[in-house]
Amino acid sequence: MEKRIITISREFGSGGRFIGEEVAKKLGIAYYDKNIINEIAEKSGLSPEYVQKNAELSPKKGLFAYAFAGRDITGKSLEDIVYEAQRKVILELADKESCVIIGRNADYILKDRADVLNVFIHGDMPEKIQRIMGLYNVEEKETVKMMADTDKRRMTNYNFYTDQKWGKASNYTLCLNSSQLGYDRCEAIIMECAK
Amino acid sequence: MEKRIITISREFGSGGRFIGEEVAKKLGIAYYDKNIINEIAEKSGLSPEYVQKNAELSPKKGLFAYAFAGRDITGKSLEDIVYEAQRKVILELADKESCVIIGRNADYILKDRADVLNVFIHGDMPEKIQRIMGLYNVEEKETVKMMADTDKRRMTNYNFYTDQKWGKASNYTLCLNSSQLGYDRCEAIIMECAK
Numbered sequence: 001m002e003k004r005i006i007t008i009s010r011e012f013g014s015g016g017r018f019i020g021e022e023v024a025k026k027l028g029i030a031y032y033d034k035n036i037i038n039e040i041a042e043k044s045g046l047s048p049e050y051v052q053k054n055a056e057l058s059p060k061k062g063l064f065a066y067a068f069a070g071r072d073i074t075g076k077s078l079e080d081i082v083y084e085a086q087r088k089v090i091l092e093l094a095d096k097e098s099c100v101i102i103g104r105n106a107d108y109i110l111k112d113r114a115d116v117l118n119v120f121i122h123g124d125m126p127e128k129i130q131r132i133m134g135l136y137n138v139e140e141k142e143t144v145k146m147m148a149d150t151d152k153r154r155m156t157n158y159n160f161y162t163d164q165k166w167g168k169a170s171n172y173t174l175c176l177n178s179s180q181l182g183y184d185r186c187e188a189i190i191m192e193c194a195k
Numbered sequence: 196m197e198k199r200i201i202t203i204s205r206e207f208g209s210g211g212r213f214i215g216e217e218v219a220k221k222l223g224i225a226y227y228d229k230n231i232i233n234e235i236a237e238k239s240g241l242s243p244e245y246v247q248k249n250a251e252l253s254p255k256k257g258l259f260a261y262a263f264a265g266r267d268i269t270g271k272s273l274e275d276i277v278y279e280a281q282r283k284v285i286l287e288l289a290d291k292e293s294c295v296i297i298g299r300n301a302d303y304i305l306k307d308r309a310d311v312l313n314v315f316i317h318g319d320m321p322e323k324i325q326r327i328m329g330l331y332n333v334e335e336k337e338t339v340k341m342m343a344d345t346d347k348r349r350m351t352n353y354n355f356y357t358d359q360k361w362g363k364a365s366n367y368t369l370c371l372n373s374s375q376l377g378y379d380r381c382e383a384i385i386m387e388c389a390k
Contacts, residue, residue, distance in 0.1 A: 011365075122365045167364050170206075170317045175370035181388060189384055193376060 003117035003194040004029075004098040007106040009158075009166070012150040013128030013143075015178045016121030019186050020100045027191065030099035036089050044085035046078070054082050083161055103154070107171060108162040117194050120167060120175040121186065127179035198312035198389040199224075199293040202301040204353075204361070207345040208323030208338075210373045211316035214381050215295045221386065225294035231284055239280035241273070249277050278356055298349070302366060303357040312389050315362060315370040316381065322374035 006023060010016020017033060024031035034052070041048040076084075090109045093099055094116070107118040123131075132143045158166035169175050174193055176186045201218060205211020212228060219226035229247070236243040271279075285304045288294055289311070302313035318326075327338045353361035364370050369388055371381045 120364050120370075169315050169362050169364045169367070169370035170372075172364070172370070173372045173375045175315075175364035175367070177365075177368045180368045185388070189387070192384070193380070 002115065004115045005094050005110060005113070006100045006117045006119060006190065006194055007110065008100060008102050008119050008121060009107060009154075009172065010103065010121040011123060011128065011167075012147050012154075013132040014121045014123035015131060015183050015186075016119075017102050019121060019178065019183055019190070020102050020119075022183070022187050023190050023194075024100040026187065027098070027100075027194070030093075030097050031102075032093055032099055033102040036086075036093070036104075039089045040082065040085045043088055044081050046082060046085075050078075051082055051085075054079060105158055105161055108158075108164060117174065117190070118172040119190055119193075120169075120172040121178050122167065122175065123177060124179035197310065199310045200289050200305060200308070201295045201312045201314060201385065201389055202305065203295060203297050203314050203316060204302060204367065205298065205316040206318060206323065206362075207342050207349075208327040209316045209318035210326060210378050210381075211314075212297050214316060214373065214378055214385070215297050215314075217378070217382050218385050218389075219295040221382065222293070222295075222389070225288075225292050226297075227288055227294055228297040231281075231288070231299075234284045235277065235280045238283055239276050241277060241280075245273075246277055246280075249274060300353055300356055303353075303359060312369065312385070313367040314385055314388075315364075315367040316373050317362065317370065318372060319374035 006020070008016050008020040010020075020033075021031055037048050037051050041051045044051065086104055087109050090101060090104060090106050093101065094110050094113060107116070110116045128147060129140060129143050132138065132147060133140060136143070136146070138146065155166040158164070164171050174190065176189065178186050181189075201215070203211050203215040205215075215228075216226055232243050232246050236246045239246065281299055282304050285296060285299060285301050288296065289305050289308060302311070305311045323342060324335060324338050327333065327341060328335060331338070331341070333341065350361040353359070359366050369385065371384065373381050376384075
């Protein structure tokens with residue numbers, strides 16, 4: 001079955017976002033990343049700034065604090081409200097059109113569809129460090145901290161909401177090491193697998 | 196850099212062994228799987244029957260029992276002796292010729308070489324069950340037990356000897372779901388990535 005929807009999960013610095021954007025351009029399909037924040041904000045009733053800070057990257061304080069975070073009368077924390085809005089937006093996007101969706105646990109949210117290709121992009125430490133230093137204009141020490149922090153928050157968020165392990169091969173149709181394979185080859189393989 | 200050596204780790208029933216054998220045939224390179232047992236036996240001083248039963252699949256009794264298993268005067272258990280022999284055989288094979296090596300933690304054993312492509316093949320439960328039922332002529336209930344048991348032993352052995360997590364995407368250059376991608380496409384992608 002043709003894969004109309006491609007989800008890209010990725011380690012910070014692996015180029016997963018860039019690869020996803022290139023694939024969307026080459027296939028002539030929609031690309032969803034930060035551009036869905038306004039929609040999530042509208043659905044959740046929270047500000048776009050709050051959503052940008054918290055969706056995908058919550059919880060900041062680790063899983064334990066998260067599990068016991070303040071909840072409203074329905075038992076939902078703010079994080080849960082953002083997550084539920086994000087889930088609805090992603091389900092609607094998948095219904096609407098062929099697209100590439102970056103991060104946001106889209107692989108899990110769309111797990112009941114047969115037309116989804118789930119990809120995980122990771123990379124080797126030296127290449128990831130170089131990429132982040134260039135993109136964010138930061139020193140190596142800060143880069144390593146940013147990487148560890150970002151991936152830890154993505155992982156915690158994913159593991160909490162999906163009951164799966166972030167970065168475990170069996171969650172995804174395809175996992176690629178972009179440092180070893182190169183971005184062009186990653187793009188070609190993803191397009192080949194979407195056919 | 197061209198990848199002269201391809202290691203294939205796999206879930207039981209995913210067709211990983213078959214895919215590896217086809218890739219070796221198509222590339223015209225050597226294929227190593229059970230056919231290295233005699234060499235491991237010779238190097239370890241143990242019988243081929245013992246090696247066949249224990250290499251890759253030890254420990255039978257779970258990690259805890261394993262860690263405290265009987266050891267000889269040098270502190271090595273029989274499992275350690277088999278593993279050390281296996282490690283030497285795999286290092287020698289990689290020096291000798293281009294090849295495909297199935298399982299046996301070869302990805303980790305060869306981690307210091309730049310000419311190795313590490314692949315992990317997994318699959319969906321219904322397809323894996325069908326494949327094993329056909330190959331081993333067993334009922335579904337027994338198949339599910341065989342699968343869980345074999346993968347658990349592979350995982351325990353891998354995690355114990357490598358300090359990595361079996362099936363975690365970042366250990367491998369490439370991870371493929373053979374049920375979703377099909378065996379032919381898996382073979383084509385592996386050959387493309389070995390170039």
